């Protein structure tokens with residue numbers, strides 16, 4: 393999306409900010425640095441930024457952006473995305489919704505999209521509910537995990553989803569309930585729903601968990617303890633940059649290991665990028681990942697990038713307009 397094409401007249405922009413302030417008061421920040429909302433710790437400035445705490449606030453914020461024809465993005469844990477160096481026009485909504493509703497005696501749980509994977513696992517385990525322990529190995533929020541189809545060791549949250557409650561953009565906007573099978577039927581794969589422009593927003597999800605003995609849940613969680621420690625390690629800024637598995641072939645691995653960039657230390661065996669010193673700018677992260685993907689093409693391999701590039705990227709301009 394072009395920053396030029398999204399700039400309205402100064403009066404319209406003032407109207408947009410005024411409407412947000414009328415709804416959210418001094419919680420609306422203008423021209424705020426976005427870096428702290430992202431695991432990479434880098435990123436430019438957001439024109440208007442609001443942290444929402446309830447689903448109603450999440451809908452209202454996106455609806456205001458739609459009414460003023462301004463772009464909006466929703467940020468969860470900021471662990472699967474890279475904010476541009478330039479920043480983001482329109483509205484950046486940081487999703488801090490955090491309700492988890494239990495429907496005893498069934499093991500169906502309604503989870504708001506801003507709940508972190510770790511909070512979900514801890515809270516449900518405390519109620520003797522399990523099945524999704526693998527999520528503790530993935531940082532971020534439940535909304536981010538669904539929007540990016542996060543997976544670990546071949547396990548994804550998809551089979552546990554009964555219903556998604558989604559806000560669909562439009563002049564009025566609509567809240568609708570969708571089953572994963574409907575999304576797959578409509579778009580080919582669940583993730584593509586959230587890749588549309590303007591993007592639908594996941595509000596909450598109904599998950600079907602299983603009743604398990606606490607010992608069994610603990611046993612399963614212990615299996616991920618190394619990975620849990622690794623994701624808690626804040627030096628690791630980018631995890632799982634590509635959809636595909638990296639090649640196991642020794643020669644190719646050795647070539648891959650030659651990829652270096654100042655400040656970036658790749659740990660290809662765990663598909664992670666660690667930033668060992670200083671801070672690496674978004675353009676450099678992106679250029680680094682692009683050069684690895686280009687190298688793969690030259691070896692008949694496919695490495696599709698799975699990070700979400702948020703905000704305004706001048707280099708994308710030509711591609712989008714082309």
Ligand SMILES: Cc1cc2nc3c(=O)[nH]c(=O)nc-3n(C[C@H](O)[C@H](O)[C@H](O)COP(=O)(O)OP(=O)(O)OC[C@H]3O[C@@H](n4cnc5c(N)ncnc54)[C@H](O)[C@@H]3O)c2cc1C
Pocket residue numbers: 431465466467468469470471472473487505506529530531532533534535536537538539540541542543544586591592593594595622623628629630631632664700
């Ligand atoms: C150390 C480390 C290890 C990792 N390991 C793994 C791994 O094993 N497997 C894996 O799959 N990923 C992994 N990741 C990547 C990342 O953690 C996941 O993709 C995660 O699910 C992203 O969640 P998030 O809340 O941080 O999303 P964000 O980065 O905040 O957002 C990602 C995308 O989802 C969209 N989005 C977020 N919330 C919503 C919503 N409510 N509605 C609509 N769209 C939304 C955003 O707009 C953005 O496009 C790792 C990352 C790190 C840093």
